[in-house]
Amino acid sequence: MTITYEWRGEFENAAVNVLHAEGFDHRVLDIDWLEQVHRHSLGWVCARRDGELVGFVNVAWDGGVHAFVLDTMVRADLRRSGIGAALVAAAVRGARAAHCEWLHVDFDDDLRAFYFDACGFKPTKAGHIAL
Template identity: 45%
Template sequence: MSDPVLRVRFPVDDVALSRLHTAAFGGAGDVQPWAARLDRYAVTWVGAFDGDELVGFVHACGDGGAHAFVLDTVVDPAHRRRGTGRRLVERLVAEVRAAGCTWLHVDFEPHLDGFYRACGFTPTQAGLLRL
């Protein structure tokens, strides 16, 4: 299996991206309005494609200034442990930098510490409030 091809700001198929999220994280499998959300809020997004199949995804939202936030990093379970997630995040970092942001934040669970450190992030303490 060859490395998936990365595409930046590709036309998002709500069904394909919702299916990817369900495969990776579980859930009801409801189709979400990804394309509209990304168009409105994202600084940029990156997808990993095996042929025409979306097998990985990440995006960043911004504050309109110096800060952006990594969200929804996901790789299809069948494509994990091959460097796809790291390639996605590294490409996202480059794209966010090119967009003029100077800070990129990411929140993650403790088991992902090694992954995000390998992508160049320094761990910090953060807070979370479920609304």
């Protein structure tokens, strides 16, 4: 299986909406991902197999030195094959090339091993306010 990864790759909203629904267990929504990433993101990574979008990660940023991994998603039947870690590795390279100093991520506990072990993130203290 050959997977290609492209920083700021072309994609269709419908394909990302299907991946997002599958990855985050909700119905398929009609989100304008193209507008969203072009407005708010440093970049994104598309993973493709035979031209089909099978993975995606968004890299939002503050316009300075902090970037944020959001919405890492891989088609369900291809999970646990290294695609997610490769998506994040490409996001790291993209953020580094943009001279970011930090790449942040937050996640649910069940993804701890993925982000810490497979992707190389380190634990840090953080806080949030539920709005």
